[in-house]
Amino acid sequence: MPTESTTHGDSLDGSDQASDFPRDPRDLPSLMLSSSYPITLRFVDVCYWFKIEKTQKGGSSNIRRIFGHGANHDSNQTPMATIKERTILNGITGMVSPGEILAILGPSGSGKSTLLNALAGRLQGHGLTGTILANNKKLCKHTLKRTGFVTQDDVLYPHLTVRETLIFCSLLRLPKSLSKKEKTTVAESVISELGLTKCENTIIGNSFVRGVSGGERKRVSIAHEMLINPSLLILDEPTSGLDSTAAHRLIMTLVSLAQKGKTIITSIHQPSSRVYQMFNSVLVLSEGRCLYFGKGSESMAYFESVGFSPSFPMNPADFLLDLANGVCQLDGVSEKDKPNIKQSLISSYNSVLAPKVKAACMETTITSIKDTSLSGSHSSKGRRCCNTIGFATWFNQFSILLQRSLKERKHESFNTLRVFQVITAALLAGLMWWHSDFRDIQDRLGLLFFMSIFWGVFPSFNSVFVFPQERVIFMKEKASGMYTLSSYFMSRIVGDIPMELILPTIFLTMAYWMAGLKPELGSFLLTLLVLLGYVLVSQGLGLALGAFIMDAKQASTIVTVTMLAFVLTGGFYVHKVPSCMAWIKYISTTYYSYRLLINVQYGDGKELASLLGCSRHGISENASCKFLEEDVGGEISPGICVSVLLLMFVGYRLLAYLALRRIKA
Numbered sequence: 001m002p003t004e005s006t007t008h009g010d011s012l013d014g015s016d017q018a019s020d021f022p023r024d025p026r027d028l029p030s031l032m033l034s035s036s037y038p039i040t041l042r043f044v045d046v047c048y049w050f051k052i053e054k055t056q057k058g059g060s061s062n063i064r065r066i067f068g069h070g071a072n073h074d075s076n077q078t079p080m081a082t083i084k085e086r087t088i089l090n091g092i093t094g095m096v097s098p099g100e101i102l103a104i105l106g107p108s109g110s111g112k113s114t115l116l117n118a119l120a121g122r123l124q125g126h127g128l129t130g131t132i133l134a135n136n137k138k139l140c141k142h143t144l145k146r147t148g149f150v151t152q153d154d155v156l157y158p159h160l161t162v163r164e165t166l167i168f169c170s171l172l173r174l175p176k177s178l179s180k181k182e183k184t185t186v187a188e189s190v191i192s193e194l195g196l197t198k199c200e201n202t203i204i205g206n207s208f209v210r211g212v213s214g215g216e217r218k219r220v221s222i223a224h225e226m227l228i229n230p231s232l233l234i235l236d237e238p239t240s241g242l243d244s245t246a247a248h249r250l251i252m253t254l255v256s257l258a259q260k261g262k263t264i265i266t267s268i269h270q271p272s273s274r275v276y277q278m279f280n281s282v283l284v285l286s287e288g289r290c291l292y293f294g295k296g297s298e299s300m301a302y303f304e305s306v307g308f309s310p311s312f313p314m315n316p317a318d319f320l321l322d323l324a325n326g327v328c329q330l331d332g333v334s335e336k337d338k339p340n341i342k343q344s345l346i347s348s349y350n351s352v353l354a355p356k357v358k359a360a361c362m363e364t365t366i367t368s369i370k371d372t373s374l375s376g377s378h379s380s381k382g383r384r385c386c387n388t389i390g391f392a393t394w395f396n397q398f399s400i401l402l403q404r405s406l407k408e409r410k411h412e413s414f415n416t417l418r419v420f421q422v423i424t425a426a427l428l429a430g431l432m433w434w435h436s437d438f439r440d441i442q443d444r445l446g447l448l449f450f451m452s453i454f455w456g457v458f459p460s461f462n463s464v465f466v467f468p469q470e471r472v473i474f475m476k477e478k479a480s481g482m483y484t485l486s487s488y489f490m491s492r493i494v495g496d497i498p499m500e501l502i503l504p505t506i507f508l509t510m511a512y513w514m515a516g517l518k519p520e521l522g523s524f525l526l527t528l529l530v531l532l533g534y535v536l537v538s539q540g541l542g543l544a545l546g547a548f549i550m551d552a553k554q555a556s557t558i559v560t561v562t563m564l565a566f567v568l569t570g571g572f573y574v575h576k577v578p579s580c581m582a583w584i585k586y587i588s589t590t591y592y593s594y595r596l597l598i599n600v601q602y603g604d605g606k607e608l609a610s611l612l613g614c615s616r617h618g619i620s621e622n623a624s625c626k627f628l629e630e631d632v633g634g635e636i637s638p639g640i641c642v643s644v645l646l647l648m649f650v651g652y653r654l655l656a657y658l659a660l661r662r663i664k665a
Helices: 029-033 061-066 112-119 141-145 162-173 180-193 214-226 244-258 296-305 316-325 335-361 377-387 391-413 416-432 441-463 466-479 485-515 521-549 552-568 589-602 606-612 623-631 638-661
Strands: 041-055 081-096 101-105 128-134 147-150 232-236 263-268 281-286 289-295
Touching (some): 081 101, 081 263, 081 281, 081 289, 081 335, 101 316, 112 232, 112 263, 141 147, 147 214, 162 180, 162 214, 162 391, 180 214, 214 232, 232 244, 244 263, 281 296, 281 316, 289 335, 296 335, 441 485, 441 552, 466 485, 466 521, 466 552, 466 638, 485 521, 485 638, 521 552, 521 638, 552 589, 589 638
Parallel strands (some): 101 263, 147 232, 232 263
Antiparallel strands (some): 041 081, 041 128
């Protein structure tokens, strides 16, 4: 275990895991002193553009997106849509060597994140062109495995502690040749390295749950990538949301990592002067074009040489950002000339700096490497190789993901409000139908249908948010090659089952005996079995809709409308459904569960008909007999109901899996 002497904000010493792990766990921390595979990254004339579909008046892009269209553009566009090209990066050139930090500055929308994704080999599509070289070779699987990428948003599970988060990550990302104990030791070493020792048992938290501080959360995100001992570490605005002191401590951490031979590239929005002076090189972007590339300490002298100097002493980073925005106060520049500032800076860079930068990047002969379109094929090929894994590896991923899912989900499934909601519903149902009479069929059927409504809407509405909420985490971890889609999906499905079945069991145990339903243990167990099966089917419906739509707000609307249609055609409210609507009944989960619940309580209805003196073949004026004739009996056999629900249980989850396969980063 790491010692307790390391504090949150200290300039951090420690260890950094290497790529070649020894078998003795005690030696692991010492491996974190250096990077065993230094990477020099060069990028020349990197450009990126993509096509956007602009819907004209009368278009319906939102509706098309809800039903799964619009994510991809095909060649057969409707007359209501026009295609336009948008350029994000335009001829960006630069380089960074081991031991250096390259800072990319620029206003929002200048292309910083896009450039970082390109350098990390994560851009997919045919709009990326130029040359990106790692040690004079094109990006390959070997290089990508040694690249750590820290996204702008801290994508972490809120209810896991810092230690649990990093241990689960190490179990998934580190080589299978290492034992669980060795992987845990590496995680503990990284915790010490990044100054997270004192908060290692604190949950991550989010907007609604209090956890670690913003700076600590960002260091946890960096620790995620440090577990693999990356030679190249790329960070997208790591100081966003941090105060000046926390940002300085974080950059000091990056400096200590760079001093151990790592190559670090980071975008940063508005660094303080003391943060700025820690950068070795600076790249300034404006609307996808380069305004400056070179040493941070030489930037002010360069801009002064081309006629741009501040009217008063100021933070160099602030001055560079003002130039990129074209809104700065300059000596000798009139108001009418200010709109031309950016164009003048671009022209100056192209004529003065660009030739020197390209010459520096091309010093090493790369004649054998042609300028090529980097469409992301190298990345996808590597990912496909990773997906071809043995059963042992797949089962190991499944087991770790299942443990993590259970730890995280228990807080969501059994939060106070949800338990209160279920218990209150059970008490209300039990009191409203308190010891109801077996012969009072109208009230009994109302109770059974209420159960069908509640346990149809409740699980489907909750599960519809699962994949939209986890999409960002899933895409980040999948892009890192941590696991396959199938292992993630199966762990989620299996982990949800015990979580989803406990509350309906509590509900039925309370409501069944309070309402005085058929007082036989066998009948109670059959009712419970039907209800639990119905809950799983309803949950599958929510998962499928959420996976297809991938928008929590829209998905909740669609699932509400769907369940409304299922309830109305479920067989209790309306018996003579119009022929144009009758087909909905046969795809309604509510209909089949309601029929099974009736069958458990009343069988074929002969016993009740005898008690009520009803004729099953004649028309009766007795209201109870009418309910008996219309609701109880052999409209559809229990075997068919069970078969259809089983088909739905499998079918909805299969549809959810296929929908997730369509998602691209």
